[in-house]
Amino acid sequence: MKFYLDTAEIFVPDNLPVEEALTRTTHLCIAAHQDDIEIIAAGPILECFQRDDKWFTGVVVTDGRGSPRNGMYEKYSDEAMRLVRFKEQRKAAVVGEYAAQIMLDYPSKVVKDGSSTFPVEDIVALLKETRPQVVFTHNLADKHETHVAVVLRVVTAIRSLPENERPQRLYGCEVWRDLDWMVDSDKTTFDLSQRENLQAALLGVYDSQISGGKRYDLASLARRRANATYFASHDVDDAVGLSYAMDLTALIADPELDIQNYVQDFIDRFAQDVEALITRVL
Ligand SMILES: [Zn+2]
Secondary structure (H helix, E strand, O other): OOOOOOOOEEEOOOOOOHHHHHHOOOEEEEEOOOOHHHHHOHHHHHHHOOOOOOOEEEEEEEOOOOOOOOHHHOOOOHHHHHHHHHHHHHHHHHHOOOOEEEEEEEOHHHHHOOOOOHHHHHHHHHHHHHOOOEEEEEOOOOOOHHHHHHHHHHHHHHHOOOHHHOOOEEEEEOEOEOOOOOOHHHEEEEEOOOOHHHHHHHHHOOHHHHOOOOOHHHHHHHHHHHHHHHOOOHHHOOOOOEEEEEEOHHHHHOOOOOHHHHHHHHHHHHHHHHHHHHHHHO
């Protein structure tokens, strides 16, 4: 597999030849930064763990150079930080037994530039090679610019594929801004009650991000617990961990569907829900 940047890499934890490793993929996650995958895609990672018939592949689009740094990492150059973040992402791929981990190595500003076609071309090439059934990425209401840029590139890439080569489903998951605000009927839920140990391990390898005081590991596990506790549906009463996703499948099934309007509809249903409740009790 060739990508636009020759510094892009494909890491295969079990050392299978690259083509064989990639073609076994069933669940593909395309995220902005090293550590986003383990925050947004715990559901599919657990679903594929220790399975011969389901395989999870992770893709990180950016290079990690602009990462915040503190403590022992404070004096690290951008390149040293990039190497640390690549190393951490590879560790997570080993812990989660991913089919493969790809780093596309783009500077954030390239990903955020809508006129730059290279990230989309790389994602198209990956989709063709991996032919996933389900794709996971960021959601359209995330508050991080690079995250929203990535989901837009993913939608563009999938839309460019012939209809019969597109994945069956596309989910936008939560990092910077959770999805609790969506009305319950709009929420796609992933039950994360099992293997909290593995979830903690996947998040815990990101020492360079966590040791600066940002406890993404504790915050992500706590969000899953809070989602489960505050979600009022009877079929998941027993869940002690839940993550939410915005179902973006309609956007890839119909390439003409307007992306802004699509996310606005979720926001409108939330607004109507708030308004209707207040009206009922006023
Ligand atoms: Zn991120």
